[in-house]
Amino acid sequence: MQHRISHEQDAELDAGRGPVGPDVEARLSAELAAVVAGARRRALRDGDRQIDTAHLLHTLLESDPEAREAFGSGPQIARLLGYLVQRSIGYGLRWQSSVENSGAVPVVTEDGWSPVAAGVMAAAYERAVRRGGLLADGVDLLAALAAEPGSRAVEVLGRAGVDVRELLVRLDGVMAERGLEA
Structure with missing residues (x-):
């Protein structure tokens, strides 16, 4: 899948910022774009106003075998998925109608992303660029999610x-292994 990059997006990258808002989705592998679409559906189904980092994590782990492999072969992935299911059927009610926010930017984004999730998506793309990739993938997203302290x-x-x-x-x-392959 070929993605077109606008001059405005090039300027954002030149300015050292990752993509934000809808532009972030132009920087995703086809597999990761499917994860975002699934997270969007999950957020709507859960009655949430925005996609948050827990929606992204849940959908990523359900759909990306390479991301699941990062947790090893033990019971940890089953425990994690079980916890995420509990979150979607009730635990997350305390998050419903609230915005996931780092505290640094107390703003509601208008593009369907929590401020923290938008930052994580930009960080996933930046990680892909550092490893020599053109598009972010599931492992890039998982690393960006895990690196965001205070996120859901x-x-x-x-x-x-x-x-x-x-x-x-x-x-x-x-990432190091991939860097050698690229």
Whole structure:
């Protein structure tokens, strides 16, 4: 799938900023674009105003085998998915109608993303660029999610018993391997 990059997007990259808003979706692999579409459906079904990092994490783990592999072969992925299902059927009610916010930008975005999720998507793309890729993929997104302290995704990972620092080390290893392949 070929994505067109506008002059405005080129200027954003030259300015050192990642894509924001709808432009972020032009920087995704086909698989990751499907994850975003699934997260959008999940947010709507859950009655949430915006896609948050927990929606992204849930849909990513359901659909991306490489992202699931980062958790190893033990029971951790089953525990994590079970926790995410609980979140979608009730636990997340305390998040409903609230905006996931880092505290740095107390603004509601108008493009369907929580401010934190929009930043994570930009970080996933920046990670792809650092490894020499043109499009972000599931491992890029998982690393960006895990690297965002205070996000709903990191809260879910912690409650499911995932050591986020260890996960980031494993994902950095995947990035290094890919860098050698690129």
